[in-house]
Amino acid sequence: MASSLIDLNLYPDPPETQTLITPKIEPKPEPIDDDDVILHNPNPKPIATVVPSHADVSDNNLNNDNVFSEYNRIQEMFRTAFANSTKTEPQTFNDDVTDGTMMTSSDPNSQAIVPVPDNGNEMSNGGAMMTSSMRKKSVQRSSELVRVTNLAVEDERYFRDVVRKTRMIYDSLRVLVVMEDDKRRSLGGAFGARARGDLRAASAMKDRGLWLNRDKRIVGAIPGVHVGDVFFFRMELCVVGMHGQAQAGIDYLTSSQSSNGESIATSVIVSGGYEDDEDAGDVIVYTGHGGQDKHSRQVVHQKLEGGNLAMERSMHYGIEVRVIRGFKYEGSASGKVYVYDGLYKIVEAWFDVGKSGFGVFKFKLVRMENQVEMGSAVLKFANTLRTRPLDARPVGYVSFDISRKKEKLPVFLFNDIDNNHEPMYYEYLPTTVFPPYVYHHGMRGGGCGCVSGCTLDCSCAQKNGGEFAYDANGLLVRGKPLIFECGPHCRCPPSCQNRVSQKGVRNRFEVFRSRETGWGVRSLDLIQAGSFICEYTGVVLTKEQAQLFTMTGDALIYPNRFVERWAEWGDLSQIFTDYVRPSYPSIPPLNYGMDVSRMRNLACYMSHSACPNVFVQLVLYDHSQHAFPHLMLFAMENIPPLRELSLDYGAAPDEASPKLAICN
Template identity: 40%
Template sequence: MYRASNFIPDPNQVLLDAKPLRSLAPMFPAPMGVNVNQSSTPPLVCVTPVGQFSAGFGAGTSANGAIDATPISAYKTRSNISLDGDDDPYSGNQTERKPRRGRPPGSGRDGSNGKLKRPKPTYKNFVAGKELAFLAASSDPRDIVEAVHMTFEALRRRHLQMDETQDASRRADLKAGAIMMASNIRANSGKRVGTVPGVEIGDIFYFRMELCVIGLHAPSMGGIDYMTSKFGNDEDSVAICIVSAGGYENDDDDTDVLVYSGQGGNSRNTEERQDQKLERGNLALERSLHRKNEIRVVRGFKDPFCLTGKIYIYDGLYKIHESWKEKTRSGINCFKYKLLREPGQRDGAALWKMTQKWIDDPATRGRVLLADLSSKAETIPVSLVNEVDHEKGPAHFTYTNQVKYVRPLSSMKKLQGCGCQSVCLPGDASCACGQHNGGDLPYSSLGLLSCRKPMIYECGESCNCSTNCRNRVTQKGPRLHFEVFRTTNRGWGLRCWEPVRAGSFICEASTYVSADEFEPLPIKISAKNMGNVSRFMNHSCSPNVFWQPVQYDHGDDGHPHIMFFALKHIPPMTELTYDYGVAGAESSGSGSRRTKNCMCGSQNCRGLF
């Protein structure tokens, strides 16, 4: 948990809360294990990617004690010098330019002869005009990597949300990456041979820039990352990481063998195609063949939820065993390198391919106790699996995907539906539902939650827009292949076969009881005797899921729906967990709420929940 003693604020800076999804603890009044009794906030622009809210980190309080979220209206990358021409402030680095036409060769802008001299830009990055800072709270490499990774994803989605209203053309991933690189918000900045601290086999990514900011693969475009390394008394240029994304007809059917094509020569213009040369990355790969050094491999696959997208999976360490030249179908001579995966590593791409087969044919999933735990209550069957012991299934309960309301809430205001034709559009000031959400649509075109809010308002029955509107996400139900499985020490748990992208809707808490007749939040979730897959999500002090109130039944009795979303990218077959909170441990001796020993096993385990 962050504490104000971790930093010394500059008195000239102003606080702006820019929390990414990692810090999405429920924005509800106490008691939720969240300390909201602050009288002041330090003047610093904060990105707080890990932990719950604590004193001084953008936790301004409203009149009713709930934590306020300050929307981020703009991100700008600025420099202390003026850049003109074609220099791209979002490229992450600035290059020396050639003199313009009409200027005598050899005449620099500083009046000297020779190359053009320019001061190196020193970036200061701003969020809505205020400087952005990053607060690291852990020395654990995994925590640092996750913090940087999720900060990138939060910035990217906020950029995307803003750009949609302004019809901006720049890619949000490049903007987010440039901001983080310029502010030195990154992990593992130095190149290295072998493993990268805090990066685990099976980690998934959706943009090449993600690989850059965590230090897994430095080039944002090139497929080969290389460096000069010492081997005894000698130095040699060797490859340290490659991204196999299918651009050169790579053969990656065998998950322990990778035939990788060299770089260069492959142009869309047939007249520009030429034989590859033994230089740069190709030379580094050739030297790695002789040096026998380990090379990190990232494999690219098609994103099952986006026709044009890719998912990159870190597949561990490989070594090059042979190389050769061959002519490609396009007619150029290409270098080929055969890499073999080092033995004894956990599954990465192999697990991905296995789960994809299950999705195509669920009957291929072995050790299944029950093909559909939901008894067709869910659109996609929910498998029940036990690979640990002889337990035949969880205790009896009634499966339901409906929400049970105990009593109506008279304090919730009734909302007017939108009158949008066809679908709601970003930036449409006349869209009532957009205005309910602070002027922005809360979801991206892929259905990803852009940022947290005290309440998300989706379009409902009173709205004129169609069911294809992007502001109708959670009400359509889950679209994942869930698996209820037997854990080794915590009873039954929940995971899914697909990769889950940060901000994705997972499922709804199917039964709950309101804690107050006149206040919608906090609420008490109860699924002891009935519920859906959400009742199998275990607690973790380092969760990968958070819950968010959503309202779309504009004309009902005012109850919010409690929806679960992904805090971060979740690889296939990873247990889904959320933080149950620590309110019981902090209760004032009343004994009304019991605590339990936590067995989540995370580095940040509190011991109790």
């Protein structure tokens, strides 16, 4: 079935005798704090001016001018269907139909995006929002209300990739903003409040037309966003089009924008900002907005206007809303997380006396069926697994630490499918074993002499182009061909900012048996984008040794087959006109193999994906042989607990499709 956009603007016009309430635009704070304020700067200053001093301008890996005009490709796909469709009068919206498939095209065979009335808001012809110019006219949110249905598998992958790349730009830009601010402070050039990377990253992306879903107001699921996806900042929800309000808890189409003069709610954030909220997971009693003072106390009666009226109208028309839960989370970059928990129907609305004695509107939301488990429930379950695993899953654990204390945190082994205990039969290898001559030739000398911690003028920072590869929180700022960390010959302390990947795992992982991928790896912790995960370890063999080894039929890991996904992390070519892909230092071909037939670690059980959430970054710290780097793995996106980790293993030149280097 072809994908389609269903127009939801064609509601029946209200009776002429009906007096419509003029909405008063009043947000529902959820709750008020510094993270919920957006900068309104009509002339934003450049966020950063430092670019790599050595670069390769030939990289076209991510050069896709129209990738952020996400509906253009589908529109082109069904252009002929549009051409054959006859223009009809707006159809009547049936109040009794609530299954989400209310509108059809005039041509029953078109199965395409439904034409909408010509109200002056014509659909952009594929990419007017995204051009080669870095500065674009700010695109206002569309009043065109649509629902995306029947996406094919390839379309699901396409949209997921669009969202993934957009979030990578946001995350890496946010990290860069804070990094540059810290650098200016260290040089005495910045004072006052520290830079809000989340706000400035969002502002820069909006200024350049990189916010998604601005050309359509989507009801229901957002293509490319999955139930369970986690966001650390409210502004990131705005960037991907999940929730268009920087502070309001109810996002809705106002009556002045709607084609029939009635407001419609599209998403809500549930974060306990109102004392009368009741959250039972699948059922929510959501309190309307308004009537609170600056201390979030209810002091006056609420009115049926703004978001409250939009919620009531969505209930009347049977329109679902997206529910995003926000709550405090230890270890989060902002102190909280926002989790997309799926679609809910508003089944009841009433006016009641709240706990403070004032009248409040209440809306009963019920989660729609046939959806995957709520992300917030998974977070809570993972927390139980970290502390009381046998209480949460009494059956299935094979080992509570296959590393045998070689890692700082235990690595669980779980299998509730069959009796295969294969990972127990291998010696756990926490770091790669290189040939002895790698350390004997070209030693790094004395290393840096930064006794109290490295600065930007130290020798190790200079090897990285005069900057640190990581921010103060250990997040990778920008992917590079090779990163130099401080090593055993450096005088800086273990807490040095330039020592990240050599410290080993910082999250609790679980190797598990999967019906789809054989063996897989997942984390019991929430992993932030740009974070170090683990090293891909093995015993390094020279090219000649590898050739002899493969004659026995054993499979090897070939580092040169890993796709250079590191180039995607920190690619800000959509932000800065002079951005070029890092190419320094250049490294020779990685003509060696890694034997994992007897010694390996958890990374060997990560599955292949053409759209991975983990990438390989080459790092040196204990020797200086560029041809033998460590394969360090970093997160490409925020990875929720219990979501499988995946790598792009690439393929050999004579292989028709990628395959895992080891057979799980």
